[in-house]
Amino acid sequence: MLKYLLSCVREYRRPAILAPIYVTMEVVLDILIPFYMGRLLDYGIGLADMGYVVRTGLLLVVMCVLSLGFGALSGHSAAVAAMGFGKNLRHDMFHHVQTYSFSNIDKFSSSSIVTRLTTDVTNIQNAFMMTIRVAVRAPGMLILSMFMAFQINTSLALVFLIALPVLGVGIVVIMKSVHPIFRRVFKTYDRLNQVVQENLRGIRVVKSFVREDHEIEKFDKVSNTIFKDFTKAETIIAFNAPLMNFCAFGCMTLVAWIGARLIITTHETAMSTGQLTTMISYVMQMLMSLMFLSMIAMQIILSRASGERIVEILEEKSSLESPANAVHEVADGSIVFDHVTFSYHRNAEKPVLQDIDLTIHSGETIGILGGTGSSKSSLVQLIPRLYDVREGRVLVGGVDVRDYDLESLRDQVAMVLQKNVLFSGSIKDNLRWGKADATDEEMIHACQLSQADGFIREFPDGYDTYIEQGGTNVSGGQRQRLCIARALLKKPKILILDDSTSAVDTHTDAMIRKAFLEEIPDTTKLIIAQRVSSVQDADRIIVLEDGKINGFGTHEELLETNTIYREIYESQTRKEGA
Numbered sequence: 001m002l003k004y005l006l007s008c009v010r011e012y013r014r015p016a017i018l019a020p021i022y023v024t025m026e027v028v029l030d031i032l033i034p035f036y037m038g039r040l041l042d043y044g045i046g047l048a049d050m051g052y053v054v055r056t057g058l059l060l061v062v063m064c065v066l067s068l069g070f071g072a073l074s075g076h077s078a079a080v081a082a083m084g085f086g087k088n089l090r091h092d093m094f095h096h097v098q099t100y101s102f103s104n105i106d107k108f109s110s111s112s113i114v115t116r117l118t119t120d121v122t123n124i125q126n127a128f129m130m131t132i133r134v135a136v137r138a139p140g141m142l143i144l145s146m147f148m149a150f151q152i153n154t155s156l157a158l159v160f161l162i163a164l165p166v167l168g169v170g171i172v173v174i175m176k177s178v179h180p181i182f183r184r185v186f187k188t189y190d191r192l193n194q195v196v197q198e199n200l201r202g203i204r205v206v207k208s209f210v211r212e213d214h215e216i217e218k219f220d221k222v223s224n225t226i227f228k229d230f231t232k233a234e235t236i237i238a239f240n241a242p243l244m245n246f247c248a249f250g251c252m253t254l255v256a257w258i259g260a261r262l263i264i265t266t267h268e269t270a271m272s273t274g275q276l277t278t279m280i281s282y283v284m285q286m287l288m289s290l291m292f293l294s295m296i297a298m299q300i301i302l303s304r305a306s307g308e309r310i311v312e313i314l315e316e317k318s319s320l321e322s323p324a325n326a327v328h329e330v331a332d333g334s335i336v337f338d339h340v341t342f343s344y345h346r347n348a349e350k351p352v353l354q355d356i357d358l359t360i361h362s363g364e365t366i367g368i369l370g371g372t373g374s375s376k377s378s379l380v381q382l383i384p385r386l387y388d389v390r391e392g393r394v395l396v397g398g399v400d401v402r403d404y405d406l407e408s409l410r411d412q413v414a415m416v417l418q419k420n421v422l423f424s425g426s427i428k429d430n431l432r433w434g435k436a437d438a439t440d441e442e443m444i445h446a447c448q449l450s451q452a453d454g455f456i457r458e459f460p461d462g463y464d465t466y467i468e469q470g471g472t473n474v475s476g477g478q479r480q481r482l483c484i485a486r487a488l489l490k491k492p493k494i495l496i497l498d499d500s501t502s503a504v505d506t507h508t509d510a511m512i513r514k515a516f517l518e519e520i521p522d523t524t525k526l527i528i529a530q531r532v533s534s535v536q537d538a539d540r541i542i543v544l545e546d547g548k549i550n551g552f553g554t555h556e557e558l559l560e561t562n563t564i565y566r567e568i569y570e571s572q573t574r575k576e577g578a
Contacts, residue, residue: 367535434489
């Protein structure tokens, strides 16, 4: 785990190294200050030597200023290193997530990934800052203070050693008790984010069905679970403070009592007042160091659970990768399904697609029809290799899709989904997802083909109109036409329309299909539709039933030979006639 995390320090290694160096200098000065204060009391004030008082006083002022300076430098270096570490960690996680296949993303929910990119990274970032600063200061202060204390009086220094095993056992017990609770809490955070995301995405549905109270109840249930778990964890951690205070005050009382007796009974021959003052300062420093160490231990408990969750993201290997000697050129838009069997899970009892065997020629327009659950979308998702087949092969341009460079293959396959997404930004920004350097003329032409140019020009800002996140400020039909235009800008060899004209009227649908026929004749077009009218002019039509090909032919051939197609056609024709 540490290997993955520390590799994210990278260009911030210098401040990460400087921070502990500055802290070490600060610690050395903080250790010397009590020593010289004790000498000031014994040899300056005690002997009424003003020269010594002035010299030592000036030395103490210089050391205090230097200590302050080194403290500020260490704080700045630690902040830069920690924030940079967090930035790199988020970058690496997000970049790695982009390489995931759909099956990898299915393994981690989107809410869980968001929590790991935010809350978990913040925990690790804070732990890193504490480690390179406090984790250096506390042990250094503890060791040097103890060394100086033994130099002054061994018997008094031994008092402090009594507290060490008590504190050590207490901290270990607390750490072991709260770690599993924190792991459980972060999983609950994932559920909380999921509830919030679902509510915000579906807020129109929630309000239309008057389900606000149900959503509030669902949120409160998860929130209360977090409250209970965190309360339990913090209750256990809270034992750390009274344990620390007990040891601190106990040590202070014993040192003061024993030291005072030594001064009085030996008339300051065994110990002077200045030495007792210095000893008390060192004891306080040792106890404060232990307190900081216990704080570090608590932060490590919290961050350990977060670190494990982050490493899970970084260690996850994509189930789909480009081969070593990948093919980068897609020859044409021909598609062959060679006895393909597919299921989303390897251990699934029944495959989603079974023994699909068909050939589609480059430039053909293929309609795909079938009832709900007939695996129409699953079929086309195999073409850009969003999933791998379980048996058989899918060939594009005469090459197995598994032999292509993934980016090259997907760059030649454009998909327009029924629920395609628009991103926040202008219409031009969204269109340029299809082609980053598209000119205004190219965008206008693509929108004319998709029948989007008309409504865009009706907006006050035209193509510069701002689109809200998810395209919520445009209608479903407008959103679909913008997505079609975006796909056309790619100038792909294969265009897949997955029920992507369901929200437009039949006239607009017909105009879009006519534009495809005239403008992109060499592009292979696969049109998934619910309406027979959307596919009846296709070169051939695939009829799917329960993951199998039930029929494959022209509109006229299927009307004569395929019962399912004929029934769909007749039922829709009757509805239109009525």
